[in-house]
Amino acid sequence: MPSVNITLPDGAVKVYDQGVSPMDIALSISEGLARNCVVAEVNHRLTDMAYKIEEDAEIRLITWKDSEAHDVLLHSTAHVMAQAVQRLFPEVKVTIGPSIENRFYYDFDTETPFTENDLLKIEAEMKKIIKENLTVSRSEISRNEAIKLFDKMGESYKVEIISEIPEDEILSLYSQGDFTDLCRGPHIPSTGKIPAFKLLSVAGAYWRGDEKNKMLSRVYGTAFPSKKELNAYLQLLKEAKKRDHRKLGKELDLFEISDTVGQGLSLWFPKGATMRKLIEDYWHKEHRDRDYDIIQTPHIGKAELWETSGHLSFYKESMYPVMKVENQDYYLKPMNCPFHIMVYKRHQTSYRDLPIRYAELGTVYRYELSGVLHGLMRVRGFTQDDAHIFCTPEQLNDEVEKLLQFSFDFLKAFGFEEYELYLSTQPTEKFVGEPVLWEKAQESLRKSMEKMDIDYKVDEGGGAFYGPKIDIKIKDAIGRLWQCTTIQFDFNLPDRFDMTYTGSDGEAHRPFVIHRAIMGSLERFIGVLIEHTAGKFPLWYAPVQLKLIPVSEKYNDFANKITAKFREADLRVEMDGRNERVGYKIREAETLKIPYMIVIGQQEEESGMFKLRHQGGEELAPMNIKTMIGFLNSEVDKH
RNA sequence: GCCACCUUAGCUCAGUCGGUAGAGCAACGCUUUCGUAAAGCGUAGGUCGCCGGUUCAAAUCCGGCAGGUGGCUCCA
Numbered sequence: 001m002p003s004v005n006i007t008l009p010d011g012a013v014k015v016y017d018q019g020v021s022p023m024d025i026a027l028s029i030s031e032g033l034a035r036n037c038v039v040a041e042v043n044h045r046l047t048d049m050a051y052k053i054e055e056d057a058e059i060r061l062i063t064w065k066d067s068e069a070h071d072v073l074l075h076s077t078a079h080v081m082a083q084a085v086q087r088l089f090p091e092v093k094v095t096i097g098p099s100i101e102n103r104f105y106y107d108f109d110t111e112t113p114f115t116e117n118d119l120l121k122i123e124a125e126m127k128k129i130i131k132e133n134l135t136v137s138r139s140e141i142s143r144n145e146a147i148k149l150f151d152k153m154g155e156s157y158k159v160e161i162i163s164e165i166p167e168d169e170i171l172s173l174y175s176q177g178d179f180t181d182l183c184r185g186p187h188i189p190s191t192g193k194i195p196a197f198k199l200l201s202v203a204g205a206y207w208r209g210d211e212k213n214k215m216l217s218r219v220y221g222t223a224f225p226s227k228k229e230l231n232a233y234l235q236l237l238k239e240a241k242k243r244d245h246r247k248l249g250k251e252l253d254l255f256e257i258s259d260t261v262g263q264g265l266s267l268w269f270p271k272g273a274t275m276r277k278l279i280e281d282y283w284h285k286e287h288r289d290r291d292y293d294i295i296q297t298p299h300i301g302k303a304e305l306w307e308t309s310g311h312l313s314f315y316k317e318s319m320y321p322v323m324k325v326e327n328q329d330y331y332l333k334p335m336n337c338p339f340h341i342m343v344y345k346r347h348q349t350s351y352r353d354l355p356i357r358y359a360e361l362g363t364v365y366r367y368e369l370s371g372v373l374h375g376l377m378r379v380r381g382f383t384q385d386d387a388h389i390f391c392t393p394e395q396l397n398d399e400v401e402k403l404l405q406f407s408f409d410f411l412k413a414f415g416f417e418e419y420e421l422y423l424s425t426q427p428t429e430k431f432v433g434e435p436v437l438w439e440k441a442q443e444s445l446r447k448s449m450e451k452m453d454i455d456y457k458v459d460e461g462g463g464a465f466y467g468p469k470i471d472i473k474i475k476d477a478i479g480r481l482w483q484c485t486t487i488q489f490d491f492n493l494p495d496r497f498d499m500t501y502t503g504s505d506g507e508a509h510r511p512f513v514i515h516r517a518i519m520g521s522l523e524r525f526i527g528v529l530i531e532h533t534a535g536k537f538p539l540w541y542a543p544v545q546l547k548l549i550p551v552s553e554k555y556n557d558f559a560n561k562i563t564a565k566f567r568e569a570d571l572r573v574e575m576d577g578r579n580e581r582v583g584y585k586i587r588e589a590e591t592l593k594i595p596y597m598i599v600i601g602q603q604e605e606e607s608g609m610f611k612l613r614h615q616g617g618e619e620l621a622p623m624n625i626k627t628m629i630g631f632l633n634s635e636v637d638k639h
Numbered sequence: 640g641c642c643a644c645c646u647u648a649g650c651u652c653a654g655u656c657g658g659u660a661g662a663g664c665a666a667c668g669c670u671u672u673c674g675u676a677a678a679g680c681g682u683a684g685g686u687c688g689c690c691g692g693u694u695c696a697a698a699u700c701c702g703g704c705a706g707g708u709g710g711c712u713c714c715a
Binding site for chain 1: 678
């Protein structure tokens, strides 16, 4: 029998019979290894453990410890779920079931959509399938055979998928017991290999993600190499729930979205508004320091403006309906851009004036589908920390770099230090502006990121029709990503509004327009901050920084005097003079996540020295008021 | 908007088989004047999301609508 040379990761070369499988190789090394193997990598391609190796190859055996294993596990668990569903509900048609980050899902076409109760039944059946320890086997099949097979099974979605796969591609089937699915693989060797899984939720999802298609029933689940890891993941989901900004927003008395006011419209309570104002103040200061001019524009504008800008033709379905005022049509603004351009256009601009940077905390209103609304993260009325930068081609690189640096500095002040950046480039079909301009803009975005040594991903063709963009996703304290910052070029509005500046040659030129928002919107940013900090806000924007707690009402007068001193020093202090016990008041201040408290009684009145109690219970050595004010203010200034 | 689920006091939640509503916390009053995460007693608080139907009788069963939650699509 011919033999093959197998190179192992440590460089060792072993000789095996032709047709040897990774499983055979693993077994030849040790039984324990074979037990732990999930899949293998043969010549840098993932394969099943049963794959027959016909020629010399490099091989890497993949066990639960390797990162590739999780994906395979998720995908295989999705198959087991589909098998369970087919056993329980034979009339249900299967569609697709991929793995996504930490989870998998499978979409089913069913007369009566699944409910949460069905999940338990499906889970129970999955456990049976796992216990049956069915061998998962791969076979290859021609297109015609595949179509015939799935047609006979009544799996019309599979037939649709197959007919769209290129003619020359080999199709593979994976079977386990009574279940066969079209799949590229690879998969775990047998169903008994699934160590821990859980079904999470049911949802509707359109076939192929297109709302014109049929709504399918999607089941989400997760699986892990061990019970411990599964529990850790479920724990993380719980932690996320605890940090939910909607829950904390209520508990900390920050904001509300009242259905009497309207869907997606936020009411800011005193504490939330205080926090918001502090963030706005910081925003203003940072913009002044970076040579931005602050402007202010109205909430509504005439139809003519939105016709010129193109919003009425391209964006109308996201705009609130028209308002008639003295026979004129007005619209609530969905974007600030046209107003900023009107400010630019108020006089002739020279190249000497550029770059011009206009910034505004501009409140916009967008009609979003009711189903997408989500706390502060997705609302219908929101305030963008908007700015438009008008510059010459020569200034482009410099401006983009400054913008990126500004964004990083700003985000860092709020404790966000890990990012993912996405560059979205020119769409292939629908776009406005000269391709040369697109290329120049994309080039300066790329160059700036490379110069600053920033890793980024490219979303080829993912730009808006009016220009390329960079989006920054920030990573929060428990590793979730949020998109806030966006830097977008605009090749649409400069033409539509016929924007010009006079160059050194005396001719009129078109300026570059960069639209950007660092926080994205105040609403979303504060929502993210709440989840990031779990409501334990740093001193500089905590709505209440310090709570004074008199031991009894006897010390209220004294506590009031101290309160006044802190207030004179611009600290945000509350005095809890209620007829309650110290423990009770501390507990409440803890629940409200107030950073510091001071208990005030006879000792303090006599000595004039105060102990600062940090949230959580840690207590600092006694200080006099002046020292304490200095201590607190230096913490405020730290960011 | 679409699919599933949910909606009971200010908040968190019980409420069995259809028989007219219950707790804890919060609020208010009284007692207590208290030293680092919940003092005691008392009072008040509800058209059970809204509209309709079935029934002698509906928080409970049925239908419609609204709002919310998880997703899909979209997005700051």
